[in-house]
Amino acid sequence: MSETLDSPAVRVHGVDMAFGEGESRVTALKQATFEARAGELVMLVGPSGCGKTTLLSVIAGTLTPQAGEIGVFGQRLDGLGQEALTAFRRRHLGFVFQSFNLIPTLSMEENVMVPLLIQGADHGEARARAREMLGKVGLAGREESRPGALSGGQQQRVAIARALVHGPTLLICDEPTSALDKDTGAQILAMIRDLSRAPGRCVIVVTHDHRIYRFADRIAEMEDGRIRRMVDDPKLLDQPHA
């Protein structure tokens, strides 16, 4: 974890990933190569089935590729065992999921406490930090509410609080606005960008939603299991590949 802001926080090189056997074998990633730097918000975009989610899973250490190298903040993930990968995720990763994945039988506060409790934090301390984080996402006073009592946008804000409460160095967001309307989606992305701006933290967002491209520092366009190009300006995506 001694990377400078300019060195790659995430480095994926020559990754191959396929599912199934024989005729039903589907290749999801073909020699995929990608880099994201600490301090930036990178979006992975592309058509359905191009391998965005698979690449995200590989970076998150929840899928192990058949070939290639993956490094996150200097830690090689390829070749790590399940226990080590689990411990790595626990310490360094935060997640925002497409369908929120808030546990419906727990309160907002309890949902946000989960990553801290997984790390072995004291219940009282976890509760205090969860309350503080809920305040930051504008949900102070709703700590005891259940997910079912909140709107989609509010639920995603709780998910953001949960993803950031333990101070992860890499924030992984999978289609965070797909279940939200345009305005709410923009608010959520703005919140992700503002709250996750921290030295040494990297944010990777997988999205289909072109309306939020403007929040990205860089955009990686994927096609057929590999990164087609990386652009700094979303407008460049409309131009043919040079």
Place this chain on the structure above:
Amino acid sequence: MYRLALNMLFGDRGKLAMLLCGLSFSALLMAQQTSVFFGIMSWTYTPVVNIRAKVWVSDPMVEQVNDAKPMRDTDLSRVRSVDGVSWAAPLHTSFLQARMPDGNFKLVTLVGLDADTFAGAPAEIVQGRIEDLRLPNTVMIDEWGAQLMSRTEVALDGAVTTRPLRPGDTFEINDVEARIVGICRVRRAFTGGPFAYTTYDRAKAYTLGARRTLSFMLVEPYAGVTPAELCDRIERGTGLRAWTSDTVIWDWSERSLARHTFWWFWRNTGIPFSFGTAVALGLFVGIAISGQTFYSFVLENLRYFAAIKAMGAGMGLLSRMLVFQALVAGLLGFGLGAGMAQAIGRVMIEKGMPPFVMFPQVLWATLAFILGISLVSALIGIVKVSRVDASTVFRG
């Protein structure tokens, strides 16, 4: 995380209710059926409880208290001569048909007591006095027997009434009159019939002068001589079999007449099998309902478990959470089931039927089974969660 695991469990009230229904039903079935079983089995050695002698002496071939093999009256003198015997009294027990005034027959357990000492007399006499048994052709019957042998009366106005027998009423045993002079309260017996207490000598008359009428001898040891020690001396000195009156069936004493009786019925009747079937049924129902319900609880929460897994929870933590949830449900289910069994037992004890004895061991065994069921359910859940791929959380 355990507190959150608990909140996850209690948050889904419908599933929790189903889970508790399955577990408590199993606990109820196991505790209640086992207690009725032990109640019935405890009736098998009722004479030992009712007659209250420290040492019993029988023919050497006797295997249990309901299996009297009559001895010679002279055996009583031999026992009295054994060193350490304070006193020894004869006891007759037999099953005889009693003819009621309306011509009906009832099987009664005739108990003949020594008329001098009344050793073995009932502890609680509700009506009359035990000494009245010295009057000619008299018996004392137990309260339950008085109900069983109820007589029907027709009043002058034609009204028909049925009432329990009471002092002054009569019936016949082998054509010899038996006049009731008292009512006693004793524990009911496996054989079911009423008890009719009389003197030892009159019992001979009721059995039509059978050659041998000495079923058992009741013996009191001298102070300082233990019943077990005296049993050894009697067996060595007379060749008869001597027993202690301990009624703790878990005590593996070779001398306990109650324990021998209990295990004789265990080995030679189908009672343990039939009750064992009911208990096993409770166990299977419990495993099926709670296993299925807990599994569906895990299935419903699978995506959340996958999310927790993705966030960095290892299988160790998730397994402990699932085991904790299952054990809490198990303890609650046990509490509810055992509580219901106790409540039903209380009603049974008040009514006297069927017999109900809830040993602490029954509760401990039920608890162990219920927790076992819970652990099996948790194990099913753990296998399911261990197979779920953390990356599924990225698939919407």
